[in-house]
Amino acid sequence: MSDAFLELQQVTVRLPISGELRTVLHDVSFRIAPGEAVGLVGESGSGKSMTARAVARLLPPGAESSGTVLFAGNDVAALKGAALRAFRAEVAVVFQDPRAHINPVRTIGDFMTEALRTNHDVSRADAAAKAVSLLAEVGIADGQRRLEQHPHELSGGLLQRVMIATALLTEPKLLLADEPTTALDVTTQSDVMAILDELRRERGMSMLFITHDLELAGAVCDRTAVMYAGQLVEERTSSALHDDPLHPYTAGLVGARPRIDGDVVRLSAIPGRPRSAFEAPAGCAFNDRCVHVVDDCVASRPALEPLDGGSVRCHRAVELRGRLQEGAAHG
């Protein structure tokens, strides 16, 4: 047994966009150990949500994919029937926008207990009881009453707690959290995040946490991977990534946050706009926005190479090591 619980091997996904198949994920590989939380950070369009969809087999119609997703040693793409249902029970998804992701015309109770009752033959009363106890765990005290209500009667924060409680109902081993707090207002974000983090640790679940917020990923995840234009550009332990970025793009993300812990309060942004994989230039995908670009970066695409206990996709990584934090702050 390897220590990988979820493993992605060279996953490439192409989607039909305006009539053509276009690459949105390119050669994505990483692994998550049991009980480990991995953050996947990137700007919108970088492919981080598509990665989660590839894991959960939720790719849009017409998508073409290659590479392998292994879950507990099984090829996810090959799962069928009972095995697929078991996989669905073990891998739960917490979506970004609970209001869109919960059927508005059905009750909360219906939503929460549907999987238990259709796939696990749990009786209505048992399923409801379990739902109420999980609602209590996510901080919703009057669960019984909530089960009768419809989604529009709950606030966004409450709905996301419902979504989290629902995800936990089938006792999954892996949680795919796709920007679970982005759609919420700032005051509820930290509450929901704290609940998610606590419940995950208690249960020893693995988590793939998708966010555009590098600091948040660092706070709840053991390791963090950074995506740009459909590729992983860097992947290391969260603290190392934050304190000593190896890839110029990561450095830009670190620098993009206001820093008030140092002498200088400076906000540095990355020039240009984010690229999707199919818009990326030849060579290194980041070469048109990178301040450290050299001829090599345009000539050939760098590979994801191991460095300093993680890995990074940059021709100049070794050369620039230790200098990026400073460079970003001045760029």
Added chain:
Amino acid sequence: MLKFVVRRLMMLVVTLFVASFAIYSAMYLAPGNPIAALLGGRTPTPEAIAVLEERYHLNDPFIVRYLRWVGGALRGDFGVSIQLRQEVSTLISQRIGTTVQLVLYASLIIVVVGVALGIVGGLRKGVLDNVVIVATTVSAAVPSFVASIILLSVFAVNLGWFPALGTGEGFVDQLRHLTLPAVALAFSSIALVARITRSAVREELSREHVQTAVSRGIPYRTVVRRHVMRNAAIPITTVVGITVASLFAASAVVERAFSLNGIGAYLIQAALSKDIAVVQGISLVIVAIFVVVNAIVDFLYAVLDPRVSLGASAA
């Protein structure tokens, strides 16, 4: 919910009153002298005219006559057909059964065929969907009277499977007589319902909450039934309801084409012979049915969509 129902009912009553006033006052403008119609060419004595004016309240002010008419209509009394010297309500009740049967039959066809076609087109992409699109594009463009003629020509005259004209006696015979008219009446509406169903199914299929259900391992058929169809039922109910409401007026054309003795055909006949009281009565009945069915659709909408009723009670 209660507040919503009450408000909607009040709207309905107001609409009906204004509509009845519009119908009555429009007819008031109609040329022609009711006395002349009553006398049918005979030369009247002043006394005879006075008697008739008294009997038909022809000298009362307009508003009094309107109120008398609308008051009677509320009790089911639409006055007297001056040409036939018969109660309009009797003339209507003799004929409304045929129209109701025809409309119900057509509605059944519309719902069954239209929704089925729409679901097939919505769920199946590719050949079947294209067949549905082409079929509905054509059938949407076939007016009921052209459909009537084609059906008559093919199934009644050439193949002889169905009787051409008339209403028939007894249930089975009536059904045979009403089949071609019902299909003709339903023909273009099937396309409308199929189109709306198809796009509603498509739209619901692409909704995020459907993705949630799939991610939780709910079987496809269950997802379609519990989420896609359940939610698509809201627009489908609306379009079916509006379509059925409009069939009562549209059936006039089909009744005429198949020589059916319904209120629609009678309305045309009365209009051609300027039988004012009958036109007023049947117009009001058709408008009332239209408005009531639309209100029922609104109620159903509120029942099917929990978001609506809350919006109303919170307001």
Added chain:
Amino acid sequence: MSAIELDPTVVGPVPATRRWRGVPGLRGTGVAGHLSALVLAIAGVVAVFGQWLAPHDPDLTNLSYAFVGPIEGHPLGFDSQGRDLLSRILAGARSSLLGPTAVVTLAMIVGTFLAVATAWKGGRFDRWVSAGLDVLFAFPAIVLAIIVSVIVEPSLMSATIALSIAYTPYIARVLRSAALRERARDYIAALEVQGLRAWIICVRHLGRNLLPLIVAQGAVLFGYAMVDLAAISFLGLGVRPPQADWGVMVSTGQSGVLQGYPLESLSAGVCIIAVVIAVNILGERLTERANSVTR
């Protein structure tokens, strides 16, 4: 083949700008949209020049030819009065297309005006006008046509007026919500701040931005108007026989249908269906295009 052999290194992929994107005004409506426009253009030509295109006098009766089928020089044969059917179809195009055109024009003008005015003014004016339109909405088009036909002598004119009244609330409702959306946009506020007069903003900016939707709705409505007007003529409450008109021909041909001579009704019916299909497809495509532009 060999004569047009091309050097593959010269013929690259065709640049997107060189691809033919359709007739101006119909761009983005696809092949079906263009074909529909072609059908409508032919119908329009026939409507204008039909009388002169007709090979025979459409009103010349010859009872000895009653119900005679297609013969040389008369590709559709004759009707119950022995009149040449093809000539009647060609001559009948005018009233069949003129009516819906008039209905759409009238309903669009009044409906657009009401929509923009209610959306702009809002408040009590909007409430009263909208309530009035709601009541009008309760009258099915056919019922309105029947009522009008009792008040005035039935004719193409009376049917046109009735349908224009019946369609106005529909247009007003659709355009009002679009106008409300448009009115809430920032550029309108910017124009107001500049002190432009309301009617200038409405006509030059609001109206112009609604134009794609107005055109699309007009096309959709044309189909309905054509069917309803023909139905009214079929009922004897619009165009009256013996004038050549497609709706009238379906009606007068009915006696022939029952005797096994369906050509008069069928040929007129097919003409109606063809135009309505074309107008529906075009309307649908234009609506899609209008929505993709405004959203």
